[in-house]
Amino acid sequence: MIGVDVNPCQGPPGGVRRMVEGWMAGFAAASNASSVRYLLGSRPALAREARSAHVTVFVSPYQAFPRLDVPVVVTVHELPFVRCGPIEGRVRAAVHRYWLRRNAREAAAIVVPSIATRDDVLSLHPRTRDRVHVVPHGFDPLPWRKAAESRKGPASEDRAYVLAVGATSRRKGLDVLADAKALVTDLRVVVVGTPPRDVDRRLRAAGIEVRRRVDDQELVRLVAGAHLFVHPARSEGFGFPPLEAMAAGVPVVATTGGSMPEICGDAAVLVPPGDADALADAMRRVRDDTTLRSRLIAAGRLRADAFPILPSFMRLLDVVGAAENPR
Numbered sequence: 001m002i003g004v005d006v007n008p009c010q011g012p013p014g015g016v017r018r019m020v021e022g023w024m025a026g027f028a029a030a031s032n033a034s035s036v037r038y039l040l041g042s043r044p045a046l047a048r049e050a051r052s053a054h055v056t057v058f059v060s061p062y063q064a065f066p067r068l069d070v071p072v073v074v075t076v077h078e079l080p081f082v083r084c085g086p087i088e089g090r091v092r093a094a095v096h097r098y099w100l101r102r103n104a105r106e107a108a109a110i111v112v113p114s115i116a117t118r119d120d121v122l123s124l125h126p127r128t129r130d131r132v133h134v135v136p137h138g139f140d141p142l143p144w145r146k147a148a149e150s151r152k153g154p155a156s157e158d159r160a161y162v163l164a165v166g167a168t169s170r171r172k173g174l175d176v177l178a179d180a181k182a183l184v185t186d187l188r189v190v191v192v193g194t195p196p197r198d199v200d201r202r203l204r205a206a207g208i209e210v211r212r213r214v215d216d217q218e219l220v221r222l223v224a225g226a227h228l229f230v231h232p233a234r235s236e237g238f239g240f241p242p243l244e245a246m247a248a249g250v251p252v253v254a255t256t257g258g259s260m261p262e263i264c265g266d267a268a269v270l271v272p273p274g275d276a277d278a279l280a281d282a283m284r285r286v287r288d289d290t291t292l293r294s295r296l297i298a299a300g301r302l303r304a305d306a307f308p309i310l311p312s313f314m315r316l317l318d319v320v321g322a323a324e325n326p327r
Contacts, residue, residue, distance in 0.1 A: 001056050002059060002320060003036075003037050003055030004020075004036055004038050004058075004059045005039055005040075005058070005060050005061055005062070005065075006039065008061050010040065015077065015137070016062070018139075019075070022309045023061075024038070025313070026310055026312070026314070026316070029309075029310055030310070030314070030317070037055060043065070047068055050066070050070070051068075055068075055070060056071075057071045057323055057324035058070055058071070058072045059072075059073045059316075060072060060074045062075060063102075063103055071109075071323040071324055071326075072108055073319060074103050074110055075111045076100065076111070076117060077113060077238065078116075078117050078236065078238075080235035080258075081093035081097075082120040082124065083234075083235055084234050087169075087170050087234065087235070088169055088170065100124060104127070108326070109133060109320075110131050112132060112133070113137050113259070114136065115262055116259040116262060117237050135312060135315045135316050135319065136263075137240070138308060138309030138313060139243050139247075141247030142247075143220055144220060144244050144245075144304070145247050145304075147220045147221060147224035160188065161188040161226060162229070163191075163222060163250075164177055164230045164232065165193060165222075165223070165229075165244075167193025167194060167210070170196060171235045172195075172232070172233050173233050175199050176234075176279060177279065178199075178202040179276035180276045180279040180283065184283050187287065188209075189209070190209045190210075191211070192219060220244075220248075223244050224249075224250070227287070228253065229242065229250045230253045230279070230283065231252065231255065233255055233258065233273065234274060235257050236260050237258060237259055238259055238263060244304075246268075246301060246304040247300075247301070249301060251293050251296035252264065252269070252296065252300060253269045253270075253279065255272065255274075265299075267303035269285065269286060269296070
């Protein structure tokens with residue numbers, strides 16, 4: 001019996017929630033529903049539920065996991081402090097380090113969504129090499145394609161906008177986007193998310209529109225209607241937003257931070273993280289160069305198909321099976 005922590009499904013939209021929803025879709029498609037138990041609650045509650053359900057292997061969508069007497073498969077999404085220092089604060093970096101040490105000592109397997117995250121884990125705990133498995137998240141491009149198909153033609157020139165999504169942390173690089181906007185003053189820029197207070201002030205001072213509360217339907221509409229999508233992250237473990245834009249036929253500018261070169265391939269213009277001049281130049285180029293825009297849109301539509309949900313889930317299931325029944 002596989003026990004899966006599905007607490008992210010009770011929270012706000014985000015990469016971890018989408019990952020777990022992909023797992024659940026995988027179990028349903030693979031007809032493994034009778035061999036899985038979905039668990040909710042605090043870590044002590046998860047442990048109690050796992051024991052009462054006679055779980056034989058436990059899958060955690062986080063580094064943090066309950067103490068159990070069965071093999072545990074943990075997920076490490078990213079370790080931003082490895083590349084960027086304590087960009088999310090020293091306390092959060094210390095918490096990352098604590099749980100990663102526990103993962104290295106106790107986890108039967110460590111799942112990461114990208115080679116970049118794998119390399120970060122191994123730089124700190126090289127002895128985990130045989131237990132670290134790269135399993136990219138599954139991505140369904142269909143909702144974004146449907147939104148693009150229903151779009152009522154291109155926006156008028158004065159209403160065309162550049163979009164950035166996922167403004168919850170300094171590692172997302174929105175301060176750099178604010179500086180880039182100052183260099184490309186004739187672009188309308190919209191940010192979706194809840195940035196840190198000081199970053200929010202910088203965005204608004206730069207004339208960037210910040211939308212804090214956006215539901216899933218509105219987010220899809222905003223992505224599909226964008227003239228250009230920008231992802232200025234300093235660090236990224238996987239990165240759903242660029243794929244969403246690509247699926248919707250929107251050209252993408254991103255950085256080389258973390259996993260972005262792996263995820264975007266040749267379907268985006270990539271610039272160094274933290275470089276406002278390079279970001280502004282890339283935004284101008286994609287806005288003005290119709291040949292470049294067409295190439296990015298075509299390549300992006302193909303790239304959005306590169307992470308199908310079921311194969312990703314089957315790779316995870318192989319890792320879980322090996323952890324449950326080690327040779």
